[in-house]
Amino acid sequence: MSVRGITVDGETLGALAPRIFRVAGIVGATGLVLSILISAVFGAWDRLLFSYLTAFIFVLTISLGALWFTLVQHMTRAGWSVVLRRVSEAIAANLTWLAIAFAPIAILVMLGQGEMLYHWADASLFDAGSEHFDEVLTKKRVFFNPGFWTLRAVFYFAVWGATARMLFGHSVAQDASGDLAHTHHMQKFSPICMALYALTQTLAVVDWVMSLEPHWFSTMYGVYFFAASLCGFISILCVTVWLLQRSGRLRGVVTREHYQDAGKILFGFGIVFWAYIAFSQYMLIWYANIPEETGWYITRQIGSWRAVSALLLFGHFCVPFLLLISRHPKRAKGALALVAGWLLMMHYVDMYWLVMPRIPADLLASAETYRGFLDAVRESGNDLGFHPHILDLTCLLGLGGVAVALTARRLRDCALIPTQDPRLGESIAFENV
Amino acid sequence: MSAHGQHANDSTGEVFGLLAEFETPEQITRAACAVHDAGYKLWDCHTPFPVHGLDKAMGVKPTILPVLVFFGGLTGVTLGFLMQWFTNASSLKAWFFGMVRGYEYMISGKPMMSLPAWIPVMFETTVLFSAIAAVALMLVFNGLPRLYHPVFKSKRFARATDDRFFVVIEARDPNFDRSTTHTLLETLNPTSIEALEA
Numbered sequence: 243m244s245v246r247g248i249t250v251d252g253e254t255l256g257a258l259a260p261r262i263f264r265v266a267g268i269v270g271a272t273g274l275v276l277s278i279l280i281s282a283v284f285g286a287w288d289r290l291l292f293s294y295l296t297a298f299i300f301v302l303t304i305s306l307g308a309l310w311f312t313l314v315q316h317m318t319r320a321g322w323s324v325v326l327r328r329v330s331e332a333i334a335a336n337l338t339w340l341a342i343a344f345a346p347i348a349i350l351v352m353l354g355q356g357e358m359l360y361h362w363a364d365a366s367l368f369d370a371g372s373e374h375f376d377e378v379l380t381k382k383r384v385f386f387n388p389g390f391w392t393l394r395a396v397f398y399f400a401v402w403g404a405t406a407r408m409l410f411g412h413s414v415a416q417d418a419s420g421d422l423a424h425t426h427h428m429q430k431f432s433p434i435c436m437a438l439y440a441l442t443q444t445l446a447v448v449d450w451v452m453s454l455e456p457h458w459f460s461t462m463y464g465v466y467f468f469a470a471s472l473c474g475f476i477s478i479l480c481v482t483v484w485l486l487q488r489s490g491r492l493r494g495v496v497t498r499e500h501y502q503d504a505g506k507i508l509f510g511f512g513i514v515f516w517a518y519i520a521f522s523q524y525m526l527i528w529y530a531n532i533p534e535e536t537g538w539y540i541t542r543q544i545g546s547w548r549a550v551s552a553l554l555l556f557g558h559f560c561v562p563f564l565l566l567i568s569r570h571p572k573r574a575k576g577a578l579a580l581v582a583g584w585l586l587m588m589h590y591v592d593m594y595w596l597v598m599p600r601i602p603a604d605l606l607a608s609a610e611t612y613r614g615f616l617d618a619v620r621e622s623g624n625d626l627g628f629h630p631h632i633l634d635l636t637c638l639l640g641l642g643g644v645a646v647a648l649t650a651r652r653l654r655d656c657a658l659i660p661t662q663d664p665r666l667g668e669s670i671a672f673e674n675v
Numbered sequence: 676m677s678a679h680g681q682h683a684n685d686s687t688g689e690v691f692g693l694l695a696e697f698e699t700p701e702q703i704t705r706a707a708c709a710v711h712d713a714g715y716k717l718w719d720c721h722t723p724f725p726v727h728g729l730d731k732a733m734g735v736k737p738t739i740l741p742v743l744v745f746f747g748g749l750t751g752v753t754l755g756f757l758m759q760w761f762t763n764a765s766s767l768k769a770w771f772f773g774m775v776r777g778y779e780y781m782i783s784g785k786p787m788m789s790l791p792a793w794i795p796v797m798f799e800t801t802v803l804f805s806a807i808a809a810v811a812l813m814l815v816f817n818g819l820p821r822l823y824h825p826v827f828k829s830k831r832f833a834r835a836t837d838d839r840f841f842v843v844i845e846a847r848d849p850n851f852d853r854s855t856t857h858t859l860l861e862t863l864n865p866t867s868i869e870a871l872e873a
Contacts, residue, residue: 524791
């Protein structure tokens, strides 16, 4: 096929695919093995769970962002994005094996050992005779109990896996057959998949991240993750496409017009909407000033966590906002990839900031004032600040490496763009007015 | 109007400019390139839909409107902050259509300078000032609304909203010369050339 003098020959990753698979696979396997070894040697199993959950949520949100992006293109019958869709489909397809990555956590919870990670999984909380008895959590037990919780996780992965496989499968099948029925099928099922996506994405982050602090709740949590997912995914999309073009692929197919539009989504959702939702959640809790809600933010303002919060405010919003507000950096491929790379790091910091801080619940409950609470924390010798751990890095390299390796393997045998998509010509010729 | 339009071609009096008619986007893009290269400044293209690459062919410089909108937003965020600071957190006196005085409001034990509570208002004033700046300056720059233009005298020009593409070179242009401009336009193979009455 030829569009405006550009031959679309269905170029693939080619020889690059096995190389990426090998290198990323080795990094991933080494990371995971090292994580287990380090935990075993230093007895840091507690920390391993939190580090692993952070890395898992990081990879998961990126794949969920990719799934949303692919779905919304079909729902709106978008033309501009066709040349970016295959990369997006391939990243979304990671949702199939991520169920296996989640299995260790689910098994732990099912075996009754979940309290190492999830406070609500501690059975003694619900024993009226126990000193740990917690009346509030007893009321939430109908939702937060190992059986129902695991059942929901199975449902989420079933929905995501089926949707991602459907989108990737039909798209690749169309490359071979050129049959328009594939496009019709994807357009027909995208709206219902999107509705299920909204439901499962919201509930999943409530189950897996918000319930780390089961007393605390925020109705904006799901939307916050939606914005964060898009930040993670569009960042990685920009970086990936830029790297592919540097390797000589997608030349003349993906143009600065596509970069600009990806940059617009990154700016609109990943930076501004993220900050909008993050602030809305913060302001309501700050204004109401109810202890059961403020505790979550106090934990993130103690000691060195304060600096991490400030890093998110400036690094995830203020600075990238000013960097990307103009159209020129969005159209400069290298500049956009650079900002996207930075935002990808900020997305990891964001996930870390959500998962890691722990509330010293007893100290908070007995404190009269905020100052009294801080004094009590100091006297208790509890250091509540931000403490990086080597396991954070090994888990990130582990799951991240596996994700890159499997994405490369998925792209081994298929073209980097949907070569027979009916809107491919429109996409290649796309121009911003 | 129509009677004059019919004879516009024969007019020897004062002209507004020359109007050339084309049939395809490719033709007008090529024509725009040629007119731009000939050094004309006061001229324009009229098309039924946005033609990609036409701005570039005409040598239209990028607008500075976005930069001005940014400063509009900056003004909005500053004024939003100052307004709330003056009314809620200061006891200063100022003239605002009469003497007014700020009042230090204690609201639910929050500090006087309660930035988080002010941000929604600052956000709204930012959006308001940016939007007003964008619309108002857009109208200033493009000279709209404009209820009359000499091209309306041409009957052919009605097709600019349908299926024809037009180039107008104004007589005010320093490079304009009735015969050489006419010759230039003729080399571009237009469907027709008309002189527009002033």
